[in-house]
Amino acid sequence: MEEKSNLNExxxxxxxxxxxxxxxxxxxxxxTLLKNNKSKTGFIMLLSIxxxxxxxxFYSPYNPNAYLFKIAQPPNSVNLLGTTGYGQDxxxxxxxxxxxxxxxxxxxxxxxxxIAVLVGIFAGFTSKTTNAVINIFINIxxxxxxxxxxxxxxxxxxxxxxxxxxxxxxIILVITGWAFGARTFRSITLSIVKRDFVLxxxxxxxxxxxxxxxxxxxxxxxxxVSNFFFTSxxxxxxxxxxxxxxxxxxxxxxxxxxxxxAINYEAYLTGTWWWILPxxxxxxxxxxxxxxxxxxxxxxxxxxxxxxxxxxxxxxx
Amino acid sequence: MRIPIKYIIKKISLFFVVFMGxxxxxxxxxxxxxxxxxxxxYSQILRAGGSGVSPVYLNQLEVEYGLSKAPLYxxxxxxxxxxxxxxxxxSISYFPEPVSTILAQALPWTLFLVISxxxxxxxxxxxxxxxxxxxxxxxxxxxxxxxSMFMAAFPAFVLAFIIxxxxxxxxxxxxxxGAYGISVNEGLNVPFILSVLYHAFLPxxxxxxxxxxxxxxxxxNNIIPSLNSDFINYSENLGFKKYQIKSIxxxxxxxxxxxxxxxxxxxxxxxxxxxxxxxSYPGVGMYMINAINSLDYPLIQGIxxxxxxxxxxxxxxxxxxxxxxxxxxRQEGD
Numbered sequence: 001m002e003e004k005s006n007l008n009e010x011x012x013x014x015x016x017x018x019x020x021x022x023x024x025x026x027x028x029x030x031x032t033l034l035k036n037n038k039s040k041t042g043f044i045m046l047l048s049i050x051x052x053x054x055x056x057x058f059y060s061p062y063n064p065n066a067y068l069f070k071i072a073q074p075p076n077s078v079n080l081l082g083t084t085g086y087g088q089d090x091x092x093x094x095x096x097x098x099x100x101x102x103x104x105x106x107x108x109x110x111x112x113x114x115i116a117v118l119v120g121i122f123a124g125f126t127s128k129t130t131n132a133v134i135n136i137f138i139n140i141x142x143x144x145x146x147x148x149x150x151x152x153x154x155x156x157x158x159x160x161x162x163x164x165x166x167x168x169x170x171i172i173l174v175i176t177g178w179a180f181g182a183r184t185f186r187s188i189t190l191s192i193v194k195r196d197f198v199l200x201x202x203x204x205x206x207x208x209x210x211x212x213x214x215x216x217x218x219x220x221x222x223x224x225v226s227n228f229f230f231t232s233x234x235x236x237x238x239x240x241x242x243x244x245x246x247x248x249x250x251x252x253x254x255x256x257x258x259x260x261x262a263i264n265y266e267a268y269l270t271g272t273w274w275w276i277l278p279x280x281x282x283x284x285x286x287x288x289x290x291x292x293x294x295x296x297x298x299x300x301x302x303x304x305x306x307x308x309x310x311x312x313x314x315x316x317x
Numbered sequence: 318m319r320i321p322i323k324y325i326i327k328k329i330s331l332f333f334v335v336f337m338g339x340x341x342x343x344x345x346x347x348x349x350x351x352x353x354x355x356x357x358x359y360s361q362i363l364r365a366g367g368s369g370v371s372p373v374y375l376n377q378l379e380v381e382y383g384l385s386k387a388p389l390y391x392x393x394x395x396x397x398x399x400x401x402x403x404x405x406x407x408s409i410s411y412f413p414e415p416v417s418t419i420l421a422q423a424l425p426w427t428l429f430l431v432i433s434x435x436x437x438x439x440x441x442x443x444x445x446x447x448x449x450x451x452x453x454x455x456x457x458x459x460x461x462x463x464x465s466m467f468m469a470a471f472p473a474f475v476l477a478f479i480i481x482x483x484x485x486x487x488x489x490x491x492x493x494x495g496a497y498g499i500s501v502n503e504g505l506n507v508p509f510i511l512s513v514l515y516h517a518f519l520p521x522x523x524x525x526x527x528x529x530x531x532x533x534x535x536x537x538n539n540i541i542p543s544l545n546s547d548f549i550n551y552s553e554n555l556g557f558k559k560y561q562i563k564s565i566x567x568x569x570x571x572x573x574x575x576x577x578x579x580x581x582x583x584x585x586x587x588x589x590x591x592x593x594x595x596x597s598y599p600g601v602g603m604y605m606i607n608a609i610n611s612l613d614y615p616l617i618q619g620i621x622x623x624x625x626x627x628x629x630x631x632x633x634x635x636x637x638x639x640x641x642x643x644x645x646x647r648q649e650g651d
Contacts, residue, residue, distance in 0.1 A: 139331060140338040143628055147587035148621050151609055155617060240472045241591070245609065259475060269486060280475040287470030298538060 039296025120185025154247025442532025
């Protein structure tokens with residue numbers, strides 16, 4: 001027994017040191033991010049949106065699906081943001097719809113980035129022919145307009161006529177959203193592989209996986225994070241497109257379906273701005289926070305964009 | 318100038334392979350559909366009043382949708398054969414119009430809208446970005462950055478609805494839909510051209526506003542390192558004037574955006590498809606949305622193919638042009 005627990009301890013020890021190294025990379029990325037004013041603003045915005053969505057999971061003033069009120073009421077003390085053209089409470093819908101929207105955005109961001117990193121690094125690391133084949137494959141997905149693929153896959157998923165929840169939406173968005181990142185990672189890996197520190201690791205006899213994880217992944221960490229933000233933005237925007245086109249699941253409550261119903265009701269013509277603007281603004285805020293975070297990352301990866309006030313003044317004079 | 322033959326050959330082969338890939342996606346998708354789409358399409362045509370269709374046509378549909386018992390590769394060659402004869406099937410929602418006729422009507426409008434709006438957006442965006450980058454860390458820079466970020470973040474179709482609402486519905490300044498007025502004659506005359514521009518204004522404005530952000534931020538982030546680089550210091554010391562230095566930095570900073578231009582053709586086409594349906598602009602986008610709403614598979618497939626081909630040609634043209642402009646790109650092909 002004692003021996004076993006000893007072994008376990010050893011394993012745990014090893015694991016914890018490994019994860020420590022990894023968290024320190026993430027921590028340093030985050031740390032530098034938060035020193036930048038733009039990304040700090042973005043981070044705070046994102047945190048508040050996430051808090052908003054967590055509140056929405058547990059609480060909403062009214063049932064967002066129930067038709068409880070008079071239709072198309074402007075904002076008042078009972079309905080903070082008025083009611084929809086069907087008599088639902090807009091604020092409750094906004095609150096309840098936050099979590100699924102964020103979930104889809106970040107799931108698409110995570111899966112899309114994962115595929116992009118795997119494909120991109122693999123392409124940068126293999127033989128020339130495999131690399132070329134993967135390059136062509138990436139290009140096919142880049143060239144075909146995303147909306148067309150969304151429509152095509154969407155109509156076919158609609159043809160299946162089964163309630164799969166958000167799964168089809170996520171699948172479609174990941175399929176259409178991974179290629180941009182894969183292209184970036186491929187070209188970056190190709191340039192990193194040629195550098196001396198990778199060559200020395202190869203000569204020392206480090207395994208390929210270890211080189212990929214320890215050398216390459218760490219070197220491109222800011223770009224991976226940035227790609228995650230970009231793909232998440234694509235996920236949020238893509239969700240609204242899918243719902244707007246009506247090829248998603250329009251019965252569920254999220255910010256995309258809110259827009260779908262508002263537009264379907266022609267809210268923009270009947271002047272019910274309190275219905276169409278809140279979800280649009282929330283989506284914009286989400287995108288805005290991610291763009292701001294990316295701005296900070298850009299300045300991290302490209303130091304010449306950073307502000308060096310004193311130096312600049314010297315130069316001007 | 319040395320003609321970059323290797324580069325062109327590489328691009329042509331890439332073009333061809335991607336084209337074949339897109340065709341194959343188009344071939345494969347209906348075959349993954351559950352049920353019997355040919356039967357669905359056939360009964361829809363009958364319901365739409367297609368009295369002329371016979372069971373022979375059902376047979377043909379079954380071949381098109383891969384329901385024939387023939388092996389897959391034979392179906393594939395049949396599909397290719399149909400394709401190269403321009404036979405894209407018959408639309409359901411616009412029965413009995415063949416898909417190719419609809420496309421021939423719609424494609425010119427879409428091309429016009431895409432090409433004009435992304436060119437204008439590229440031009441304005443780069444100049445705004447240049448202005449922001451050269452005045453960086455000032456109020457102007459921040460204002461331009463925030464504006465373009467906000468535009469990039471706002472849901473495109475909501476923006477389109479708001480613009481339509483303000484300018485066309487309440488403002489009555491612009492038409493609500495269509496590509497040209499009823500009173501003008503089609504052809505190369507001044508009233509027709511004016512009418513076309515007048516009708517294209519709002520959709521183009523929306524697309525320009527949406528796609529502006531990428532160019533602005535890209536240019537800003539390119540021109541700042543460019544302004545700090547050695548060749549700019551050198552030119553400064555040589556005594557070049559300020560505006561000359563800005564234009565030198567600009568010319569170098571625009572190269573990455575040029576690559577982006579080729580790739581953005583596909584992206585912009587996505588936006589255009591959405592905008593067209595909102596502004597009732599008779600391009601492929603409007604037909605695409607209608608086709609989806611009525612599950613008109615032949616039309617969906619035909620539009621998919623057409624748009625992919627158009628985007629590919631656009632990409633190809635920009636790539637080739639770019640190969641002549643930037644010697645470093647040419648060498649990448651060697």
